[in-house]
Amino acid sequence: MARSKFLVTGGAGYVGSHVVAALCDAGHDVVVFDNLRTGHRESVPDTVRFIQGDLQDHALVDKVLADGPWDGVLHFAALSLVGESMQHPFMYMQANAGLGFALVESCVRHGVKRFVFSSTAALFGMTEDPLITEDTPIIPGSPYGESKHMVERALLWADRIHGLRSACLRYFNAAGADPGGRLGEDHTPETHLIPLVIDAALGRRAELQLFGDDYPTPDGTCIRDYIHVTDLAQAHLAALDVIRDRSVVYNVGNGHGHSNMDVIRSVERVTGKPVPWRLAPRRPGDPARLVAGAGRLKAETGWAPRYADLDQIVETAYRWRLAHPQGYRTRLPAEAACI
Numbered sequence: 001m002a003r004s005k006f007l008v009t010g011g012a013g014y015v016g017s018h019v020v021a022a023l024c025d026a027g028h029d030v031v032v033f034d035n036l037r038t039g040h041r042e043s044v045p046d047t048v049r050f051i052q053g054d055l056q057d058h059a060l061v062d063k064v065l066a067d068g069p070w071d072g073v074l075h076f077a078a079l080s081l082v083g084e085s086m087q088h089p090f091m092y093m094q095a096n097a098g099l100g101f102a103l104v105e106s107c108v109r110h111g112v113k114r115f116v117f118s119s120t121a122a123l124f125g126m127t128e129d130p131l132i133t134e135d136t137p138i139i140p141g142s143p144y145g146e147s148k149h150m151v152e153r154a155l156l157w158a159d160r161i162h163g164l165r166s167a168c169l170r171y172f173n174a175a176g177a178d179p180g181g182r183l184g185e186d187h188t189p190e191t192h193l194i195p196l197v198i199d200a201a202l203g204r205r206a207e208l209q210l211f212g213d214d215y216p217t218p219d220g221t222c223i224r225d226y227i228h229v230t231d232l233a234q235a236h237l238a239a240l241d242v243i244r245d246r247s248v249v250y251n252v253g254n255g256h257g258h259s260n261m262d263v264i265r266s267v268e269r270v271t272g273k274p275v276p277w278r279l280a281p282r283r284p285g286d287p288a289r290l291v292a293g294a295g296r297l298k299a300e301t302g303w304a305p306r307y308a309d310l311d312q313i314v315e316t317a318y319r320w321r322l323a324h325p326q327g328y329r330t331r332l333p334a335e336a337a338c339i
């Protein structure tokens with residue numbers, strides 16, 4: 001890909017920051033737009049222009065998009081917790097769908113040609129399909145999944161009517177950390193399984209609460225498809241190439257399911273420490289099994305995961321948490337350069 005200029009919303013977040021690193025590593029110019037509500041200024045390299053802003057500030061979004069031309073916009077800024085969306089459905093509709101529509105519309109107005117959207121496996125909710133492909137019926141099991149699906153639909157019409165090409169990448173479970181140690185996963189509060197299990201192994205929390213053991217799976221715990229965040233980032237670069245002339249929708253995962261108990265055992269292997277855990281009630285909105293059929297992404301773009309093994313994924317997450325006991329706060333915060 002020739003040197004290009006990309007705007008990344010939510011580029012200081014977990015997935016967004018790994019994509020920013022991949023774009024920079026590939027030699028592109030990147031501008032990050034992030035409100036820092038959940039993102040970390042420290043995760044954005046100093047060489048990248050950083051704009052602290054909120055998508056609710058439509059005038060600022062317009063001003064930034066007017067400062068093009070942009071070779072593409074990658075949109076990560078969103079609320080992303082299934083459980084929280086079950087408590088605050090309209091907050092999710094507004095933040096993800098409402099502000100997503102406004103951003104897409106603004107991109108159309110400013111002549112943006114390519115748009116990559118951070119979508120989710122939560123579109124699928126409960127399904128009988130052992131591997132979830134792009135043809136699996138969409139039945140969101142939560143307002144979070146619904147809000148992401150609404151933006152996918154808006155993008156379809158933005159292409160048909162205005163020619164905005166897009167890639168909707170439906171992530172399965174992003175996990176792990178930059179193998180070079182530059183970036184990692186730092187949420188407050190942390191709700192994701194792998195960092196929580198690692199913290200339980202390290203004694204940084206008393207125990208892991210295991211949400212349910214009566215799901216219709218071989219060991220009764222939920223099954224997920226963990227995809228290394230660096231592999232996920234590379235999928236964005238691959239998708240950007242393909243959407244020069246058409247829009248695409250891809251499921252992004254490894255195609256292997258691991259139960260919550262498998263994750264506990266993997267962390268025990270990698271850390272060499274026992275994981276204290278206690279059974280807790282099911283978490284509302286959790287589907288029993290989500291495993292990707294990512295054949296279309298592989299066939300159409302040549303993308304292939306490099307860190308597909310669960311222990312490898314856990315190991316990169318473990319190394320980052322060992323080196324950053326307080327997450328990004330472990331390092332000195334950098335000064336934010338706002339416009």
Ligand SMILES: O=c1ccn([C@@H]2O[C@H](COP(=O)(O)OP(=O)(O)O[C@H]3O[C@H](CO)[C@H](O)[C@H](O)[C@H]3O)[C@@H](O)[C@H]2O)c(=O)[nH]1
Nearest residue numbers: 080082120121122173191192193196209210211222283286
């Ligand atoms: O303390 C915990 C935390 C999680 N879990 C379980 O671990 C599994 C994975 O949970 P995560 O919260 O790590 O991930 P989710 O599958 O809920 O969600 C992830 O995948 C979703 C798509 O399904 C969305 O994209 C979402 O943003 C992303 O975090 C689930 O069965 C969950 O119940 C526990 O047992 N205990």
